[in-house]
Amino acid sequence: MRAEVIESLKQIVGEDWVLTSLDQTKGYLYDETEELMRPEAAEDSIVVKPGTTEEIAEIMKYANKELIPVVPRGGGTGLCGGAIPTETSIILSDERLNKIIEIDEENLMATCEAGVTLADLLEKLREYDNLFFPIHPGDEGAHIGGMVVENAGGAKAVRHGIMRNHVKGLEVVLPTGEIVNLGGKLIKNNSGLDLLHLMIGSEGILGIVTKATLKLYPESKYSGTLLISFDNRRDAIGVVPKILQSGIIPLAIEYMERDIALESAAHIGEKWPAEEGSVDVIVMLSENKEDDLYEKSEVIAELCEEHNAVYTMIAETTKEQRSILAVRSNVYTAVVHDAADALDMAVPVASIADFMNDIFALAEKYGARTPSVGHAGDGNIHNFIMRENGERPSYFDELKEAMYKTAVKYGGTITAEHGIGKTRVSNLAIQLSQKEIELIKGIKKVFDPNGILNPGTIVNKR
Amino acid sequence: MRAEVIESLKQIVGEDWVLTSLDQTKGYLYDETEELMRPEAAEDSIVVKPGTTEEIAEIMKYANKELIPVVPRGGGTGLCGGAIPTETSIILSDERLNKIIEIDEENLMATCEAGVTLADLLEKLREYDNLFFPIHPGDEGAHIGGMVVENAGGAKAVRHGIMRNHVKGLEVVLPTGEIVNLGGKLIKNNSGLDLLHLMIGSEGILGIVTKATLKLYPESKYSGTLLISFDNRRDAIGVVPKILQSGIIPLAIEYMERDIALESAAHIGEKWPAEEGSVDVIVMLSENKEDDLYEKSEVIAELCEEHNAVYTMIAETTKEQRSILAVRSNVYTAVVHDAADALDMAVPVASIADFMNDIFALAEKYGARTPSVGHAGDGNIHNFIMRENGERPSYFDELKEAMYKTAVKYGGTITAEHGIGKTRVSNLAIQLSQKEIELIKGIKKVFDPNGILNPGTIVNKR
Known part of the structure; x- marks a missing residue:
C-alpha cells in the first residue's frame, strides 16, 4: 500500500490503529474458507481499526476519492470469503466498535x-x-x-x-x-x-x-431434546413435514447421517447414544410450561414411531441434552480439516429426501465422499466435499456445479445461509438469471459508483 | 389515449379486455383515498385486463418502447393512492389472474x-x-x-x-x-x-x-378476546409492553379511544359492553389448548388490573367475541365518511402514550378532532383528521405535517402499513434523508430506466 495512503489513514484513526506489516495483518487475510481463497495477491493490504462511525465515514470519503478498495471485516467467521481482500485493499475492521x-x-x-x-x-x-x-x-x-x-x-x-x-x-x-x-x-x-x-x-x-x-x-423456560434414529434417509426426512404440520413449532429440527455423527462424537470424546439405524434426527423444543415440553415430546415421539423410527430417546437431563447438541455442533470442526468445501444448499422441506438421494447418487458417480448434516426443519443441508489424499479432488468443480444444479432443479438455492461472498460468484448464474445479475450490478452502482466497497463480492467487479 | 395504443393493446390481450369509455374505467380511477386524490387529469386512461404473465410482459415491452405510463392495479383497497393514475395511463388490472x-x-x-x-x-x-x-x-x-x-x-x-x-x-x-x-x-x-x-x-x-x-x-384451535377499559391513555397503553414481556404472545393488542368505539358500535347497531373508563384495549388470543387460553386470559386480566384497569371482560362466547371485533373492525367505515384523512403512523411500543399525548395536544392547538384507534401491540396508531362542516379544514396540511414530525421525533414512521403511494410523496422527506431518497430514485432507474411504471409513487417522477 502506498505510503501516502497509510499516512492519510493514520491521520483519520490515529497511528496505533493502522496495521501495515504482514505479521500484524495476516490474521485478517482469511476467514473460514481457507481452502477456497488464495489471498496472497492481497498481502500488501493494510488493516484499519476506526473507533467511530464518523471515522469510517472519513475513511470511505478518502477511499472513494482515491479509488482504493475497502473490505469491511467483522469476526472473520464467515464461510464465503465475504470479508477477505483479493487485491491490495484497506481492510476495515469493526473490532473497536464493540459497545x-x-x-x-x-x-x-x-x-x-x-x-x-x-x-x-x-x-x-x-x-x-x-x-x-x-x-x-x-x-x-x-x-x-x-x-x-x-x-x-x-x-x-x-x-x-x-x-x-x-x-x-x-x-x-x-x-x-x-x-x-x-x-x-x-x-x-x-x-x-x-x-x-x-x-x-x-x-x-x-x-x-x-x-x-x-x-x-x-425466553422460554424449559428446553428439551429428542434424538430419533431411522434406517433410511427417506423415513427420517419424511417425518419433518409431519412434525411441522402438527402445530408444534420446535426450536430446531436437525438431521445427521450416522457416519458424520460418529466422527463428530469421536472428535470430542462423547459416546453417540443411538446404535440402531443409520440416520439421526434431533428435535429441540423450548416451552414456557414443563407440561407442554413433555406433552409435545410425546407427540413427536409417536409421530416418529409411526414413521418407522428405530430408536427414540427423549433427553431429559441437561447433561444428556448437552452431549447430543455438542456432537451436532462439532460436526463442522470434526470434518472441516479434511473437507475441500462445505456446501450450503437448501430445498423445499418436502423435497429434502429426493434431493439428498440425488446428491448421494452424484457423489457415487464421482467416487466422492460427501458426509451430510443439516437443518432439516428449514430445508438447509450442509454437504461436505472431502479431500482425497489431502488434496482437492480433480472432480471438485464439476461435482459442486452438478450439486448446485440439483438444488436449483428442486426449487432450491445454492446458498441458504452462508452467502455468495467471493467463493460462489462464479456459481451465481446457476441460481439467478442474467437479468437478475444485471439488476444487482445496477443497484451496486447506485450505492457505490466507483466500485470500491468489497469488490468481487456477490458479483464480479465489472 | 391514442387510438393506435388501444389497438396495439387489443392485439395483445384481446378486444374484450381493453376498456376505454369513462363509464367502464371510472371505477379504476379511485382507491380508498378519494379525499386526497384528484384523478380527473387521468380520465383519458384506459384499463387493460391481461390473462397471463406473458401478456403483461408484452404490454410492458410495448409501453416501455412507446413511453406510456402503466399503473398496476389490484383490488383498489389501498390507502395511499398507489393504484391510481394521475395522468393518461394504461391501468393494468390483475383481476383475471385469479387462480x-x-x-x-x-x-x-x-x-x-x-x-x-x-x-x-x-x-x-x-x-x-x-x-x-x-x-x-x-x-x-x-x-x-x-x-x-x-x-x-x-x-x-x-x-x-x-x-x-x-x-x-x-x-x-x-x-x-x-x-x-x-x-x-x-x-x-x-x-x-x-x-x-x-x-x-x-x-x-x-x-x-x-x-x-x-x-x-x-391453525390454532381456540381463540379468545379480552376487552379491558382504563380511565386514561397512559394506563391503557402502559400495559402493552407488560403483556409483551410476560412471554404471552397475543394474536393482536388493539387500542381504541372510547368516542370512536361508541361511534363504530352505533354505526353497526351493536352495544359496546364497557361503560366505565374512556380508553379500551382489546387483546386477541389464539391457542392450541383450551387450558392455555383460559390461563393466559387470566394472566393478562391480572396484569391489566395491576395497571389500573377499571373494567375487564373475558369474552367467552363466539357471539360476544364477534361483537367486540366487529366494533373494532368497523371503525374505519364508521368514521371515514367524515374524515379528511386517515393517518398511519407508528412509534416504538413504549412511546405510544407520550406520542399520543403529543398528538392530542397538537389537535387541541388547531381545534381539530382526531379520533384514534390502532394496533397498540405493534406501535401502529391510526389517527383520523376529521372534516369541518364537510370540508377539509384549513389547517389540514400543517397539522398533518406536525403530526408526522412528532412520529419521527419518537423514532417512528409516517406510514407503518399503508405505504407512501402517491398521497405521502410530499411528506417523505420528513422521514428519509435526501441521500436515502436519492438512493431510492437510483434503484427505481435501474429497474425502470424510462420511468413508465407507476410514476409519481413513493418518489416524484424526476
Whole structure:
C-alpha cells in the first residue's frame, strides 16, 4: 500500500490503529474458507481499526476519492470469503466498535455497535431475567454487523427464521461516505423502498453497517431434546413435514447421517447414544410450561414411531441434552480439516429426501465422499466435499456445479445461509438469471459508483 | 389515449379486455383515498385486463418502447393512492389472474396468481383441516399482489409480523418486460442482493407481481378476546409492553379511544359492553389448548388490573367475541365518511402514550378532532383528521405535517402499513434523508430506466 495512503489513514484513526506489516495483518487475510481463497495477491493490504462511525465515514470519503478498495471485516467467521481482500485493499475492521449501546426492556430491542460479538450480546442478555435473541450461526465469535450483512441463519430458523426477521434498525456508512439511519424500533414501517431489507444480506457491497437495533423476545423456560434414529434417509426426512404440520413449532429440527455423527462424537470424546439405524434426527423444543415440553415430546415421539423410527430417546437431563447438541455442533470442526468445501444448499422441506438421494447418487458417480448434516426443519443441508489424499479432488468443480444444479432443479438455492461472498460468484448464474445479475450490478452502482466497497463480492467487479 | 395504443393493446390481450369509455374505467380511477386524490387529469386512461404473465410482459415491452405510463392495479383497497393514475395511463388490472395455483400441505405454502383476493385465499384454506394465513389488512377484497407490493400489515402483526415475513417467492414482470422468478419455497436463501425483499413493499414502481408463494401455518384451535377499559391513555397503553414481556404472545393488542368505539358500535347497531373508563384495549388470543387460553386470559386480566384497569371482560362466547371485533373492525367505515384523512403512523411500543399525548395536544392547538384507534401491540396508531362542516379544514396540511414530525421525533414512521403511494410523496422527506431518497430514485432507474411504471409513487417522477 502506498505510503501516502497509510499516512492519510493514520491521520483519520490515529497511528496505533493502522496495521501495515504482514505479521500484524495476516490474521485478517482469511476467514473460514481457507481452502477456497488464495489471498496472497492481497498481502500488501493494510488493516484499519476506526473507533467511530464518523471515522469510517472519513475513511470511505478518502477511499472513494482515491479509488482504493475497502473490505469491511467483522469476526472473520464467515464461510464465503465475504470479508477477505483479493487485491491490495484497506481492510476495515469493526473490532473497536464493540459497545452494546442499549438493552431496551420495554420495547424488547437491543442496540449494538457492529463489532459486538454474538457471545458478548448473549452474555449481556443473561444479566436480564427473561431476554432472548434467537439467531445463532454456530460460531459466537461472529460480529453483529457481519451477521446482519450475511443474513445469518442457524438451527433455530424453524421457529425464529433468520437474521432478517430480527433486524429493525441500522446505521450504515455508504461507500461514498454518507451516514444513513434505516428503520428503527418498529415492527411495521412502509416508508419507501425498503433500504433496511436491501442492506440485510448485502455482504458488505452496499455499505458498512456500524450499528444495529435487534428485536429481543421473552425466553422460554424449559428446553428439551429428542434424538430419533431411522434406517433410511427417506423415513427420517419424511417425518419433518409431519412434525411441522402438527402445530408444534420446535426450536430446531436437525438431521445427521450416522457416519458424520460418529466422527463428530469421536472428535470430542462423547459416546453417540443411538446404535440402531443409520440416520439421526434431533428435535429441540423450548416451552414456557414443563407440561407442554413433555406433552409435545410425546407427540413427536409417536409421530416418529409411526414413521418407522428405530430408536427414540427423549433427553431429559441437561447433561444428556448437552452431549447430543455438542456432537451436532462439532460436526463442522470434526470434518472441516479434511473437507475441500462445505456446501450450503437448501430445498423445499418436502423435497429434502429426493434431493439428498440425488446428491448421494452424484457423489457415487464421482467416487466422492460427501458426509451430510443439516437443518432439516428449514430445508438447509450442509454437504461436505472431502479431500482425497489431502488434496482437492480433480472432480471438485464439476461435482459442486452438478450439486448446485440439483438444488436449483428442486426449487432450491445454492446458498441458504452462508452467502455468495467471493467463493460462489462464479456459481451465481446457476441460481439467478442474467437479468437478475444485471439488476444487482445496477443497484451496486447506485450505492457505490466507483466500485470500491468489497469488490468481487456477490458479483464480479465489472 | 391514442387510438393506435388501444389497438396495439387489443392485439395483445384481446378486444374484450381493453376498456376505454369513462363509464367502464371510472371505477379504476379511485382507491380508498378519494379525499386526497384528484384523478380527473387521468380520465383519458384506459384499463387493460391481461390473462397471463406473458401478456403483461408484452404490454410492458410495448409501453416501455412507446413511453406510456402503466399503473398496476389490484383490488383498489389501498390507502395511499398507489393504484391510481394521475395522468393518461394504461391501468393494468390483475383481476383475471385469479387462480390459486397450489396449496402445498407438505411445505405449508400457497402459490397464487396476483389477482386472487384475500377472501378467495381464506375460503380455499377453509377446505383444509388446519391451514392458516396470518396477514389480514382489514378489507378481504385486497388482492394478493397488492398485499405484497404494499407489504400489508393489520392487527395480527403482534404475533405474525407483516406480509414481508410470509412472502417466499414471487414471479414479477419488470418494467422493461422481462419475467423474473425470485425466491421459492424456501425458509433461507442468501443468493445475492435480496431482490425478493426489495420487491416486497415496492408499491408497484419496480415491477408487476404476477404470482406469489406464501407461507402457511397450522391453525390454532381456540381463540379468545379480552376487552379491558382504563380511565386514561397512559394506563391503557402502559400495559402493552407488560403483556409483551410476560412471554404471552397475543394474536393482536388493539387500542381504541372510547368516542370512536361508541361511534363504530352505533354505526353497526351493536352495544359496546364497557361503560366505565374512556380508553379500551382489546387483546386477541389464539391457542392450541383450551387450558392455555383460559390461563393466559387470566394472566393478562391480572396484569391489566395491576395497571389500573377499571373494567375487564373475558369474552367467552363466539357471539360476544364477534361483537367486540366487529366494533373494532368497523371503525374505519364508521368514521371515514367524515374524515379528511386517515393517518398511519407508528412509534416504538413504549412511546405510544407520550406520542399520543403529543398528538392530542397538537389537535387541541388547531381545534381539530382526531379520533384514534390502532394496533397498540405493534406501535401502529391510526389517527383520523376529521372534516369541518364537510370540508377539509384549513389547517389540514400543517397539522398533518406536525403530526408526522412528532412520529419521527419518537423514532417512528409516517406510514407503518399503508405505504407512501402517491398521497405521502410530499411528506417523505420528513422521514428519509435526501441521500436515502436519492438512493431510492437510483434503484427505481435501474429497474425502470424510462420511468413508465407507476410514476409519481413513493418518489416524484424526476
